[in-house]
Amino acid sequence: MSKAWLEDLKRAVYIAEKDVKIYFLKGPNLIFGLLLPISLFLSFSIGRSVDLAFAIPGLVAIAAFFGAGAIQAIALPLERRTGTFNLLLTAPISMFAIVLGKALAGFFFGAMLSVAYTAIMIPFSPLPNLPVFFVGIMFSSFTFSAFGMLLSAPFRDIPQAMPPATVVRIAMIFISGVFIPLVAMPTFLQVVAYALPLTYSVDSLRQAMSGSINTQMFLIDLGAQVFFSLVFLAITVWVLKKTIE
Amino acid sequence: MEIAITVQDLTKHYPNVLAVDHINFEVQKGEFFGFLGPNGAGKTTTINILTGVTKTTSGAASILGYNLAKEPVKAKEHIGVVPDTSNLYDEMTAWANIIFCAKLHGVPKEKREKRANELLELVGLYDRRNDRLGTFSRGMKKRMMIAAALVHEPEILFLDEPTTGLDVQGAREVRGLIRELNRRGTTVFLTTHYLEEADLCCQRIAIIAKGKIITQDTPEKLKLSTQVEQVIEVSFDHTKDVSDKLKRLSHVRDVVTAGDKFRLSVDDSSETLPLIFDFAKENNLKIVSINTLKPTLEDAFVKLTGLRLEVMSIEKEQMKPNRG
Numbered sequence: 231m232s233k234a235w236l237e238d239l240k241r242a243v244y245i246a247e248k249d250v251k252i253y254f255l256k257g258p259n260l261i262f263g264l265l266l267p268i269s270l271f272l273s274f275s276i277g278r279s280v281d282l283a284f285a286i287p288g289l290v291a292i293a294a295f296f297g298a299g300a301i302q303a304i305a306l307p308l309e310r311r312t313g314t315f316n317l318l319l320t321a322p323i324s325m326f327a328i329v330l331g332k333a334l335a336g337f338f339f340g341a342m343l344s345v346a347y348t349a350i351m352i353p354f355s356p357l358p359n360l361p362v363f364f365v366g367i368m369f370s371s372f373t374f375s376a377f378g379m380l381l382s383a384p385f386r387d388i389p390q391a392m393p394p395a396t397v398v399r400i401a402m403i404f405i406s407g408v409f410i411p412l413v414a415m416p417t418f419l420q421v422v423a424y425a426l427p428l429t430y431s432v433d434s435l436r437q438a439m440s441g442s443i444n445t446q447m448f449l450i451d452l453g454a455q456v457f458f459s460l461v462f463l464a465i466t467v468w469v470l471k472k473t474i475e
Numbered sequence: 476m477e478i479a480i481t482v483q484d485l486t487k488h489y490p491n492v493l494a495v496d497h498i499n500f501e502v503q504k505g506e507f508f509g510f511l512g513p514n515g516a517g518k519t520t521t522i523n524i525l526t527g528v529t530k531t532t533s534g535a536a537s538i539l540g541y542n543l544a545k546e547p548v549k550a551k552e553h554i555g556v557v558p559d560t561s562n563l564y565d566e567m568t569a570w571a572n573i574i575f576c577a578k579l580h581g582v583p584k585e586k587r588e589k590r591a592n593e594l595l596e597l598v599g600l601y602d603r604r605n606d607r608l609g610t611f612s613r614g615m616k617k618r619m620m621i622a623a624a625l626v627h628e629p630e631i632l633f634l635d636e637p638t639t640g641l642d643v644q645g646a647r648e649v650r651g652l653i654r655e656l657n658r659r660g661t662t663v664f665l666t667t668h669y670l671e672e673a674d675l676c677c678q679r680i681a682i683i684a685k686g687k688i689i690t691q692d693t694p695e696k697l698k699l700s701t702q703v704e705q706v707i708e709v710s711f712d713h714t715k716d717v718s719d720k721l722k723r724l725s726h727v728r729d730v731v732t733a734g735d736k737f738r739l740s741v742d743d744s745s746e747t748l749p750l751i752f753d754f755a756k757e758n759n760l761k762i763v764s765i766n767t768l769k770p771t772l773e774d775a776f777v778k779l780t781g782l783r784l785e786v787m788s789i790e791k792e793q794m795k796p797n798r799g
């Protein structure tokens with residue numbers, strides 16, 4: 231890795247560090263990251279016989295899904311509206327590093343929330359492959375942070391950015407096997423589900439939750455998430471570059 | 476002399492608006508260059524292009540030889556930017572903002588704190604270093620932005636309307652600071668719609684209106700270029716009207732009284748001045764004051780752009796509703 235790349239990467243980490251300091255305790259993040267996943271989980275679980283080994287990975291996945299995306303749903307449009315994003319644009323740093331830095335902040339928040347939910351759920355259900363489960367959380371959080379960046383990249387204001395992002399996220403939850411197993415869904419929805427990153431996240435966490443991991447399937451889940459992350463980051467870079475033209 | 480900024484045929488189209496129209500200029504290293512024009516003329520668009528915030532539609536710009544389109548990161552290593560509105564984080568302290576900017580610009584860890592201390596002292600905000608930027612006044616934020624822009628000791632400093640919205644004292648302090656930086660060798664690119672600011676600070680000025688550069692030269696040459704006649708202003712020790720007599724002096728084309736003074740429009744002031752002294756002696760008049768009046772930058776601006784002077788006093792806030 232060249233010195234310029236390393237320098238770019240270092241500056242991406244500084245951006246992440248700054249976003250963590252500023253945005254972690256903002257109200258909307260806590261609502262989207264903490265309250266929404268548990269509300270959705272409870273509304274689908276209460277009054278039903280729930281298999282925790284099936285439900286817990288779903289809960290942890292949507293915690294990562296909403297948590298990781300919440301930071302940049304606020305930070306990116308807000309910074310573009312107030313002009314603080316221009317501080318990054320005028321600095322000697324590539325657009326990819328700016329996007330990566332911001333995605334890292336979302337990743338930390340999503341991972342933190344998912345780990346917290348996992349810690350709460352451990353007394354209710356055994357987690358035989360905890361390290362593997364954490365690997366799944368890390369990959370999921372980064373993918374969803376990159377997805378959150380993509381959803382907020384076209385917007386310059388929070389009220390503009392939030393509604394479409396929320397609609398897309400809620401829709402994805404219902405067709406990614408979080409609450410309803412994929413096999414119970416119509417074939418065309420299963421096809422759609424396999425085009426969504428949340429499906430792979432939920433699957434990887436369910437594998438880790440089970441006693442026996444299908445290594446090949448688990449690696450496919452992780453690989454798909456890496457692929458989605460790279461595509462989301464690349465499109466975000468492209469969108470942001472287009473918006474400054 | 477080395478060239479700091481080169482702009483060639485730069486054009487920026489927004490939907491339905493041609494913001495910058497094929498402009499060309501060069502700024503020498505160490506120069507204090509002013510970009511003067513009314514609000515909406517294309518000054519901010521130009522500075523945004525030169526600092527990487529906006530892309531060009533066509534044309535090219537380079538910073539110290541680095542093409543902004545091809546080597547933007549290299550180009551940005553050499554610039555500091557003070558935009559017209561705050562680009563710093565209200566949620567962070569003054570200290571945290573400066574340190575973050577130092578990190579973004581690759582200032583080594585061992586130098587960051589020393590540099591932050593120096594800059595906060597320089598802009599007079601050291602005592603407020605632990606306060607959040609959101610609690611600062613507009614003038615203090617402006618000074619903070621200057622400090623943040625200088626953290627990596629840039630060779631070129633871009634300032635977009637740095638004194639707009641500041642009180643007289645605040646504006647004077649900011650101007651003094653910028654002039655001192657230029658004296659120490661920093662190339663300064665300043666956009667302003669304040670004529671007196673451009674006249675006071677800049678070694679060279681480009682006047683921009685409706686996206687086009689009308690002219691560029693030193694302030695003095697710009698003033699002289701629009702001078703069609705020379706004016707001598709004289710006052711005597713009593714108020715007797717001698718305008719008819721003054722009119723009869725050779726080289727004098729017209730005389731206008733202005734209070735206790737007589738303004739003589741002349742063909743050549745150097746020829747006329749001795750004649751006025753002789754005239755005073757012959758008529759037993761004592762000269763209280765005598766001045767050759769040069770056109771101001773305001774006069775030059777009005778003549779060169781064909782715009783009314785009032786357009787320069789329209790602030791951005793007043794223009795926003797029209798811009799959508």
